[in-house]
Amino acid sequence: MKLKKRLSFLLTSLVTLSLSFNVYASPISFDQKVISKISTKKMMENLKYLSVDIGPKVASSPEEKKAAEFIISEFEKQHYDVEVQEFNYENNVGYLKVLQPETMDLHIQVTKGSPLTPEGGVTSEVIDCGFGSKEEFTDKVTGKIALVKVSEKTTSMYRTILLNAEEAGAIAVIIQNDDWRRLSISSSVTSKIPFATLNNEAGEMLLKEGITVNFQVNRYDTSQNIIATRKPHKNKDSGNIVIVSAHYDSVPTAPGASDNISGVVSLLELSRIFSSFPIDTEVRFVAFGSEEVGLVGSRYYVSQLSQDEKDRIIGNFNMDMVGTAGEKQTTLFVNVTDGQDNLVSKTARATAERLGYADVIKAPFMRGASDHVSFWEAGIDSANFIWRDPVTVELEPWYHQPYDTIDRISVERLRTATEIVGVSVYDVIRKDTPNLHKSKNARERLDFYLINEDTNMESDF
Numbered sequence: 001m002k003l004k005k006r007l008s009f010l011l012t013s014l015v016t017l018s019l020s021f022n023v024y025a026s027p028i029s030f031d032q033k034v035i036s037k038i039s040t041k042k043m044m045e046n047l048k049y050l051s052v053d054i055g056p057k058v059a060s061s062p063e064e065k066k067a068a069e070f071i072i073s074e075f076e077k078q079h080y081d082v083e084v085q086e087f088n089y090e091n092n093v094g095y096l097k098v099l100q101p102e103t104m105d106l107h108i109q110v111t112k113g114s115p116l117t118p119e120g121g122v123t124s125e126v127i128d129c130g131f132g133s134k135e136e137f138t139d140k141v142t143g144k145i146a147l148v149k150v151s152e153k154t155t156s157m158y159r160t161i162l163l164n165a166e167e168a169g170a171i172a173v174i175i176q177n178d179d180w181r182r183l184s185i186s187s188s189v190t191s192k193i194p195f196a197t198l199n200n201e202a203g204e205m206l207l208k209e210g211i212t213v214n215f216q217v218n219r220y221d222t223s224q225n226i227i228a229t230r231k232p233h234k235n236k237d238s239g240n241i242v243i244v245s246a247h248y249d250s251v252p253t254a255p256g257a258s259d260n261i262s263g264v265v266s267l268l269e270l271s272r273i274f275s276s277f278p279i280d281t282e283v284r285f286v287a288f289g290s291e292e293v294g295l296v297g298s299r300y301y302v303s304q305l306s307q308d309e310k311d312r313i314i315g316n317f318n319m320d321m322v323g324t325a326g327e328k329q330t331t332l333f334v335n336v337t338d339g340q341d342n343l344v345s346k347t348a349r350a351t352a353e354r355l356g357y358a359d360v361i362k363a364p365f366m367r368g369a370s371d372h373v374s375f376w377e378a379g380i381d382s383a384n385f386i387w388r389d390p391v392t393v394e395l396e397p398w399y400h401q402p403y404d405t406i407d408r409i410s411v412e413r414l415r416t417a418t419e420i421v422g423v424s425v426y427d428v429i430r431k432d433t434p435n436l437h438k439s440k441n442a443r444e445r446l447d448f449y450l451i452n453e454d455t456n457m458e459s460d461f
């Protein structure tokens with residue numbers, strides 16, 4: 001009811017205003033201000049460092065920490081107050097280094113079910129044990145690392161293989177399969193000897209003559225969120241907070257160029273741009289650790305917020321996979337946990353329409369599976385931005401694979417997503433809002449704006 005009343009009042013104002021101002025769907029100067037500052041060159045440089053130079057960034061691993069250090073230094077260069085929020089997360093991380101004939105790192109996946117290797121790992125030649133039957137574990141494998149191929153992936157099969165390896169006296173087992181998905185080996189599979197999985201291509205390499213490897217399973221227990229905050233001047237403070245976020249960890253084996261360094265470089269670009277823009281709303285740029293293991297970083301972050309902060313956070317704009325070059329992933333989905341339109345999805349849709357991306361965006365769409373869920377659980381409006389196939393809703397074929405690499409990133413899509421998120425965020429946090437939209441509370445301001453979204457009324461005075 002309240003809405004209806006306001007609507008009729010607004011329609012009257014709208015007619016009046018549309019006579020005086022050019023108000024129809026086209027980017028306004030505030031939008032252009034953001035768009036003109038976006039540098040894809042800088043984003044791609046950062047993407048190279050974080051995905052190529054560092055490689056996979058498993059939750060709690062030293063590689064995840066290395067990425068965190070880079071993100072901290074970037075935020076600091078942009079003159080933000082940076083907080084490093086550590087939290088406990090125990091995780092096993094595996095390394096497989098070919099020592100001979102040439103040195104090379106192979107990406108492997110280990111689970112919590114594997115025991116740790118002794119300090120420095122185990123080093124030996126690799127013995128081909130076929131498909132891992134009792135007969136195939138010959139005397140040759142005693143004291144050595146066994147390589148086994150699996151055709152099916154059942155928990156019982158893994159258990160049998162590991163038991164056979166133990167009985168034959170192998171010191172470790174590397175299991176070759178063709179699916180890297182994180183659940184390809186259940187963590188309920190345990191063994192007395194360390195084990196890992198790798199893909200067929202890497203497995204074939206280990207079958208070459210005279211291969212010696214060093215294999216490590218190490219346990220780490222700390223991950224971290226990185227938070228860069230900018231507050232408005234106290235005389236111009238709406239009292240509200242907006243959170244822009246992206247996770248920077250990856251699944252084992254995946255360099256994570258798309259999932260989710262794309263989101264991280266977009267986050268860093270937006271923080272760079274907004275470091276000097278006039279704002280009336282506090283903005284926090286948050287890089288979450290340990291998303292891939294179950295939204296651990298973002299849930300920890302939300303758990304540490306005071307009630308006052310939770311009340312003041314009006315929106316979380318989360319980016320997870322915003323730069324894929326996937327042939328079919330042509331639509332930017334704005335995923336909302338409960339499928340209900342909220343401040344974030346509405347703002348994004350209005351932005352896309354103004355910028356000419358109306359046919360590229362799908363907002364809202366009901367889907368969880370990223371850090372926006374943690375905010376939704378606390379009753380905070382949130383959405384995740386992600387490229388998907390508009391017909392099948394599928395992600396790119398290299399999702400969570402070792403082929404999630406920089407050459408499969410589309411600079412154009414990275415820019416489009418950064419423009420839509422950046423312009424939407426600025427619409428909420430900017431200081432010089434038109435008089436029409438002025439309100440103590442940005443949520444009211446947005447309500448006002450959004451019920452007019454059919455015409456995208458915006459007056460730029």
Ligand SMILES: [Zn+2]
Binds near residue numbers: 259260291320321370
């Ligand atoms: Zn992700």
